[in-house]
Amino acid sequence: MLFPTLEFLLFFIGVFFVSWGLRRWLEPRKLFLTLASYGFYAAWDWRFCFLLLGSSLFNWGAALAIERAGPERARRWLLGIAVAGNLAVLGFFKYYDFFIEQLNDLFLGLGLERELPYMAVILPVGISFFTFQGISYVIDVYRRDITASRSVLDILLYISFFPQLVAGPIVRAATLIPQIRARPDPDAILMSWGLVLTLVGLFKKLIVANYLATQIVDEVFFDPSYYSGWDLLVGAYAYAVQIYCDFSGYSDMAIGLAAMLGYRFDRNFDQPYRSASIREFWRRWHISLSSWLRDYLYIPLGGSRQGPWRTRRNLMLTMVLGGIWHGAAWTFVIWGVMHGLALAVENMVTGRRQLRPRSAVLRAAGILYAFHFVVLTFVFFRAESLDYALLYLESLFTSDLPTMLTTPFVLGLTAIGLAFHFVPRDTVERTGAALSRLPAAAQGVLVAAVLVAISAMGPEGVAPFIYFQF
Amino acid sequence: MAAQTDVRGHFDERELGRPLRLGQAVRLMLAGIVVLLVSGSGPLRDFMTYLPLWMAPVDVWLMDATAAWHDWMVAIGAAEPYRWIHDGVQALIG
Numbered sequence: 001m002l003f004p005t006l007e008f009l010l011f012f013i014g015v016f017f018v019s020w021g022l023r024r025w026l027e028p029r030k031l032f033l034t035l036a037s038y039g040f041y042a043a044w045d046w047r048f049c050f051l052l053l054g055s056s057l058f059n060w061g062a063a064l065a066i067e068r069a070g071p072e073r074a075r076r077w078l079l080g081i082a083v084a085g086n087l088a089v090l091g092f093f094k095y096y097d098f099f100i101e102q103l104n105d106l107f108l109g110l111g112l113e114r115e116l117p118y119m120a121v122i123l124p125v126g127i128s129f130f131t132f133q134g135i136s137y138v139i140d141v142y143r144r145d146i147t148a149s150r151s152v153l154d155i156l157l158y159i160s161f162f163p164q165l166v167a168g169p170i171v172r173a174a175t176l177i178p179q180i181r182a183r184p185d186p187d188a189i190l191m192s193w194g195l196v197l198t199l200v201g202l203f204k205k206l207i208v209a210n211y212l213a214t215q216i217v218d219e220v221f222f223d224p225s226y227y228s229g230w231d232l233l234v235g236a237y238a239y240a241v242q243i244y245c246d247f248s249g250y251s252d253m254a255i256g257l258a259a260m261l262g263y264r265f266d267r268n269f270d271q272p273y274r275s276a277s278i279r280e281f282w283r284r285w286h287i288s289l290s291s292w293l294r295d296y297l298y299i300p301l302g303g304s305r306q307g308p309w310r311t312r313r314n315l316m317l318t319m320v321l322g323g324i325w326h327g328a329a330w331t332f333v334i335w336g337v338m339h340g341l342a343l344a345v346e347n348m349v350t351g352r353r354q355l356r357p358r359s360a361v362l363r364a365a366g367i368l369y370a371f372h373f374v375v376l377t378f379v380f381f382r383a384e385s386l387d388y389a390l391l392y393l394e395s396l397f398t399s400d401l402p403t404m405l406t407t408p409f410v411l412g413l414t415a416i417g418l419a420f421h422f423v424p425r426d427t428v429e430r431t432g433a434a435l436s437r438l439p440a441a442a443q444g445v446l447v448a449a450v451l452v453a454i455s456a457m458g459p460e461g462v463a464p465f466i467y468f469q470f
Numbered sequence: 471m472a473a474q475t476d477v478r479g480h481f482d483e484r485e486l487g488r489p490l491r492l493g494q495a496v497r498l499m500l501a502g503i504v505v506l507l508v509s510g511s512g513p514l515r516d517f518m519t520y521l522p523l524w525m526a527p528v529d530v531w532l533m534d535a536t537a538a539w540h541d542w543m544v545a546i547g548a549a550e551p552y553r554w555i556h557d558g559v560q561a562l563i564g
Contacts, residue, residue, distance in 0.1 A: 006517040009506075016499065020492055186492035193486040195498075215563070260495075267479030287479040409563055429485045436487035440494035444501030451502075452509045456555035 001043035003253045004206050004458070011040065012257065015162075019261055023186050030153050030180060033261070037162040041126075044166075048124040051089070052160055058085055059134040060155040063141040063148035075142060082138040090131045096121050098328030126166035128325055130159050132292055137173040139296055146174045154180050161263070163254040167247070169268040169288035176263065184262035193432030194259035195447045199454065200428055201252030204245035206458035208417045212242040214459060215413075216405045221382050224392040228403040232396045238410060239382050240375045241417030244272065247286070252428075271421040273374070276366025278342040281374060289325075293318050312347055316340035326381070331389060335381045342373060508548045511540040 001008050015036045022029035038049050062082035069075045100116045107114050137158070141148045149155050158176050220227050220235030227235070251268035258265050272285035282290045298318040304311040316337070323336020383389035424430070435443055490498065507514070515536045518529070543549040 006513055013499065013503065017496075020495070023492070188489035189492065189495045190486050191490045191495045191498055192488070211563070264481070264483075267481060270479060426485060429481075429487070433485070433487035436490070440490060440497040441501040444498040444503075445505050447498075448502035448505035449509070452506065452552055453555055455510065455513060456552045457559045 001040055003250070003257075004202055007043075011036075016260060020184075020186065020189075023184050026183050027153065029184070030157050033162075034153060034157045034160060037157065037160040037165060040162040041160065041165060044125050045122075051093075051124055051127075052130060053156070055086070055089060055130060055134055056156045056159040057152070058082075059137055059159070060149065060152050063138050063155075064150070066138060066142050067148040079138060079142045083135055086131050086135045086138075090127060093121055093123055093127055095324075095328045129168045129170055130165065132170050132289075132325075133159055133173070136170070136292060136296060137177075140173050146177065149177060149181075151181075161258070163257040163261075163263075164265065167250050167254075168286075169251055169254060169265055170292050171265055171288065175266065179263050189262060190259040190264075190432075192436035192443060193429065194256040195443070196428055196432040196435055197252045197256030197259070199447065199450050201249040201254075201256065202451070202454050204249030204252065204417075204420070206454055208413050209242045209246040209249060210459050212238045212245075212410065212413050212417070215407070216410050217242050217382070219405055221384070221388070221392070224388065224395045225399070226401065227395070227399065227405065228401045229396050229399045230403045231405045232392060232399065234406045234410065234414070236375050236379055236392075236396075238414050240273070240371075240378050241414050243378065243382075244269070245417050245420075271425055273371050273418060273421040274367055275370045276363050277346055277370055278339060278373060279346050281370050282339075282343070289322070293322050297321060308347070308351070312344035315343040315347060319343060330386050331380045331383055334386065334389075335377050338373075338377045338380070507539075508543055509552055511536070511543040511549050512552060515540040 001011060015033070019029055019033055019036075022032055038052070041052060042049050059082065062078065062085070066075050066078045066082070069078055097118050097120065100118055104115050107116075137146075137155070140146045149158075154177055157180050158171075158173060161171075161176070164171050216231070216235050217239045220232055221239070224232055248269035255265045255268070266288065268286060268288050270284040270287065272281055275281035275284055298314055301314040301317060302310055303314060317340075319340030320333060320336040323332040323334075323339070326332045326335075379392050380386070380389045383392060435446070438446070515533075518533045518536045540549065
């Protein structure tokens with residue numbers, strides 16, 4: 001069940017009315033939202049509801065055990081088991097066949113007549129997100145940042161809450177669990193802001209991302225050798241805009257839908273393409289993942305506390321693992337290595353200081369550098385394989401075919417996607433505030449009219465969100 | 471003042487507009503649903519044709535009802551803007 005569908009609209013309207021109808025009864029409300037979230041997940045594949053349930057129960061029990069264990073050594077062991085258990089599930093579903101393939105290639109290279117069997121494991125949608133939420137919960141309990149929840153329902157809802165279940169943001173337990181435990185306030189529903197965020201997310205996904213995908217990106221990345229250098233150049237820019245609009249659009253909708261149900265999530269994107277360095281880019285892009293990697297990987301590795309070379313090693317390790325988190329493919333490893341290298345080089349140049357160019361010219365140069373570096377790395381991220389990525393880059397400079405896909409429509413959509421980065425950063429908040437000053441019924445009419453217009457402008461059908469595969 | 475965000479992207483609650491009371495939120499939703507039922511009756515009719523099998527006992531009735539509703543909306547011109555926008559964008563793409 002995708003957000004931009006009538007099916008989901010009907011589902012959400014039902015959830016909205018029933019959940020607010022249950023506002024006085026906290027436990028039944030939590031139970032209802034949990035069942036609704038499992039129903040939402042079952043719409044993809046009901047069998048994986050058992051995986052979601054198992055993961056939630058495992059983390060609930062592990063956190064309680066960590067909290068109750070006395071000696072530090074026992075707590076550490078329990079944490080190790082909990083993290084390893086989560087990673088084992090993620091590793092099996094996401095990486096098993098990839099590792100078997102690599103091992104078989106290795107055996108072949110060594111001349112061994114032996115092939116390990118593949119299992120054709122189906123990837124459960126959203127597994128990377130809910131596994132990372134589970135890991136953050138047990139680590140936060142271990143660090144005593146939060147207390148373990150006695151209520152299993154709190155954890156079931158925390159892990160499965162449908163707005164963020166399948167593609168994030170990765171909401172921290174310290175952010176969401178206290179809200180789950182509290183009675184929702186029926187006098188302070190952030191409807192206007194939530195609706196504006198949802199509409200912005202729908203526009204990004206349905207209009208910008210979907211049309212860019214069908215009009216140019218899918219074509220040029222399917223076989224780069226058929227297209228001109230200009231098409232490939234515009235296709236690379238268009239993909240950077242597509243993935244931003246696709247993913248940040250999903251995050252906007254998730255944050256907006258949660259707000260309408262009475263829950264606050266943090267921002268997940270903050271105009272990332274206006275970054276003047278890759279370091280700044282990672283403070284603005286997929287903030288919930290980058291801060292997760294910082295708090296649960298980079299800092300435990302030593303962060304920047306053990307000298308410059310270890311800092312650079314830690315940056316590289318963090319980014320490579322961040323790349324592998326996206327999927328089992330060498331293209332994601334290369335993408336992570338490139339970002340790790342860029343961060344390490346920036347660290348060599350600037351040390352621990354953040355690169356903040358004072359002059360407008362230097363700032364513009366920084367933005368051009370960071371944006372083009374990100375576009376280049378996205379070629380590897382999007383390509384079907386390493387060979388295709390290299391073919392794409394080679395054809396970019398060597399193709400002499402006529403330009404076919406670069407149309408004013410494509411260029412216009414790309415410009416709109418980039419324009420999101422250069423409007424005032426609080427535009428959505430200001431629009432929500434302006435909307436909230438209208439009478440409630442007028443807000444409903446206006447929002448519905450915009451929703452109908454977006455639906456009418458969008459292409460037939462809705463492509464799945466890019467980040468569902470992660 | 472712009473809404474501030476730190477590394478973890480916290481929103482500043484003061485910048486997010488006036489919160490609604492539940493009664494207002496319900497009025498907003500109901501008004502929106504009416505507009506969607508009127509101007510979006512075409513997608514609703516299409517959706518009804520793809521109802522899952524377990525709804526078979528009622529789907530004939532639902533399909534007939536939404537089709538009749540859509541025809542009525544077309545007859546009074548309420549569903550036209552949806553088609554104009556859709557056709558306009560398709561013409562733009564070529």
